[in-house]
Amino acid sequence: xxxxxxxxxEEPFSKRVENNLDNIRKIVEDENFEVMEYxxxxxxxNSKGLINSLSINRYIDGLAVRGTxxxxxxxxxxxxxxxxxxxxxxxxxxxxxxxxxxxxxx
Numbered sequence: 001x002x003x004x005x006x007x008x009x010e011e012p013f014s015k016r017v018e019n020n021l022d023n024i025r026k027i028v029e030d031e032n033f034e035v036m037e038y039x040x041x042x043x044x045x046n047s048k049g050l051i052n053s054l055s056i057n058r059y060i061d062g063l064a065v066r067g068t069x070x071x072x073x074x075x076x077x078x079x080x081x082x083x084x085x086x087x088x089x090x091x092x093x094x095x096x097x098x099x100x101x102x103x104x105x106x
Contacts, residue, residue: 001083003027004071004092008057012096014089015070019081027070036063037074041092042081045069058096071096 001019005027006012017023030046049066056064071092073082
């Protein structure tokens with residue numbers, strides 16, 4: 001499946017991974033990562049970001065997400081991750097661009 005990876009101080013990029021928890025864990029560097037619904041997507045992020053003093057990556061709905069996070073599609077029917085379409089990747093890449101984040105912080 002295609003996911004969008006967002007690292008601190010870097011532009012988002014798409015990555016193709018097999019749909020399993022281990023791949024998400026590797027991306028966010030956390031065995032017990034958190035998942036938050038964001039519009040029609042799932043954002044998987046490091047649950048220990050604050051404890052481990054990871055730098056703030058982006059602000060999402062008022063939450064300071066720390067460390068690398070991954071965005072997947074949300075298969076509500078199966079309660080599972082699904083891959084992003086090319087259109088969704090383009091939209092999310094623009095939304096989470098570094099330049100856009102700086103505009104939001106003002």
